[in-house]
Amino acid sequence: MSTLCHWLSLMLGLWSLASLADESLHYPADPSAGPPHTLVINAALDLPQAEPVLQAFHRLHPEVELTYHNFTTLDLHQHFLDAPDAADVMISSAMPWQYQLANDGHAREQLSANALDWPAWARWRHELFAFTFEPIVMVVRRELDERYGALQGHADLLALLERHSRELSGRVVTYDPARSGAGYTYAIEESRLSPRYWELVAALGQTRAKLVDTTGEMLDGLVEGRYLVGYNLLGSYAREVVAANPELRLVVPDDYTLVIRRLAFVPQHAPHPETAGRFLDFLISETGQRILAEQTALGAIHPVLNGPGTAEALRQELGDALRPIDLGPGLLATLDDLKRQTLLMRWKREFSRYNALMP
């Protein structure tokens, strides 16, 4: 168990690009609106993405004194294990960890009308609710397109890397699965999708791809021009940076696209379960989801929404290529200590396959 904990802390610490500092938002209660309520949300979701929903909820329920803490996924998970009765709502993109907490019985059942109507593929029991739809994307600099033709999917990337490994040496960036939980999760999912993934890893090794910890680092390097291709970036964060930098292009792979979904639950020992349930209900209500679709890059799931920024729109665009990470007990296998070691050994072996041959 102790090795597992060690590993957890290491991985979770490097999970997302959420800042390490404790960020908070506070919305005081309006005393004229009625008897005051308190709500504490602990999340791994950046403030700019979270703010529109929080504001809308507070407008609807001004009597609620709302406190929002943004943590890294490690801090969030550790915080929860230390004090399971501190937060009213837990939000995180670390799907396996959220699933593990719910599987162990830490989540409270929600039976509001919206919760009961929520599509089965986006929830687990009525305890764990997925409320976003975030594709894992590639980001390329337009100069790459001009030189080698437009990159559209994994097959293109593999062909590009194999053909021009010397020219692209050091100019490709991706997650280090050994140090980043997100990178590890994507690696294990992709290795399950196709054995050709290992060819891609070998090709990445051949081009001496840079391995980093967060989407943020990748985006910084791409903006600065240090990298030409970024592989496996969190789409919701990349989208805004790409929009602000015309020399970058967002590639949603057309052969397959992993999709992660942020998961929210109300802890069993939440201090204000009623208000928490109301917030969760708002998060998956049509109103809340519309705000996600229109004012954030998180992607809304609600089945009646089909405009831009929704899962439905992405589905129409990509069809069968979408591979949402399954919200089920397979996630527990992802967290298995030995499994991780097995995968990482294989990953390292494949990554250095050609390097070992070279002098």
Added chain:
Amino acid sequence: MTLPDSLYRRLLVWLLLPLLALGGLMLLLAWSEARRTADRAFDRLLEAATLAIAEQVQRQDNKLWLDLPPAALKMLATDAEERVFYSLVDQDGSLVTGNAELPGDPRGDTESDDIHLFNDIEWRGLPLRQGVRRSRLEDWRQREHFEVRVAHTREGRDALTRELLRGNLAYILAMAAVAITVLLLAIRAALAPLTRLRRAIRTRDPRTLEPLTLPLPRELAELRETLNDLLARMRRVHANQERFIGDASHQLRTPLAGLSARAELALRQEDPARWREALFAMQTTSARTARLAMQLLSLTRLNNPEYHPDLAPLDLNVIARQAVRDHWSQCQRSDIDLGLEEPPDPDPLIISGVDWQLTEALNNLIDNARRYGARCITVRTRATPPTLEVEDDGPGIPAELRRGMLRPFHRGNEALEGSGLGLAIVEGIARSHHATLTLDTDQDGRGLCVRLVFPEEAQ
């Protein structure tokens, strides 16, 4: 609130209660059977999952190694979205990997051939079904035992159990409905003869004492026979009464006819001396008739089962002395020796009784003795138990006739005058005093000794 007792209700309660208990038992059995079936079906999943995991266990870097197949965990979560737990434990019982420390095989017998175990456990308050597979790593050199444990929550099993039970429940409910309907009809049918008997009794002519003849089931036929016995007894009582009335009217008619004839004869005479003679005779006859009428009345009263005299404490010695005093001169005239014997103890002999009835009884007994030719009559009292005796040296009554003597109008000797009511009246008085009447001989085996033994006075 208490409901009035009823056979219908009793039968209903005693038949419905076991029926309901039986129904409950069937439900329980159906439930446990459904649960067993569901468990059997779902235990296959546990078995498959442990197998899928066990197949991936290998030895690497000198320790147990597992590349956990996600499918093994996925197959444990059905549509019911069960919580899933797994662990791999080496032969020392320490956890190699897993998301929960499951208790494993409680038997602790790792050499047993039975490599599977399914049991219900509780883990952190969650009721789980656990599947354990004991396996062995076959290496070139070493053999290493290990245990794969998987568990999941019961939602899927419970859903299947409910589904199976629903099918059985409809069955059981239909059977219960049929059973209860049949039961109600059967009780109604079984109690119908009772209603017939009631109707038959109610519609009878109230004056008739004829036996009931309607056909009835055995249990009620016994009741009918008992009723018929009662009716027969009533017929006999009725006949006795009629004979008594007949006898009584005969007894009264004879002296009255005699009086009438005597008066008529006297009226034809002119001689006042004859008149006087006739008047004497008529006076004797009318006195005797009056006495007879009085005896008949008191006998009728004593024979009335509803008659309960008010008993008062009185002294038997006083009654006996008074009776002897009353009869003294009469007996002297007839040259009869009338005596009184009292216990030496001077205390009064107190019993509960009616003084005039006891006096009457003594009068009857002394009269009888006199009339049947006794020369010596002794009235005797005894203290414990309180006893009143009249003993004479007359002819006595043979033992076999003594019972008959107690019947009204029964005379030991038809030739002698007397009503034949004396002993019957004494017997009635004895009965109303709860006393025992015995007829016996005196100490020497001669004559007659009539003994009234009173109950001991409760102090």
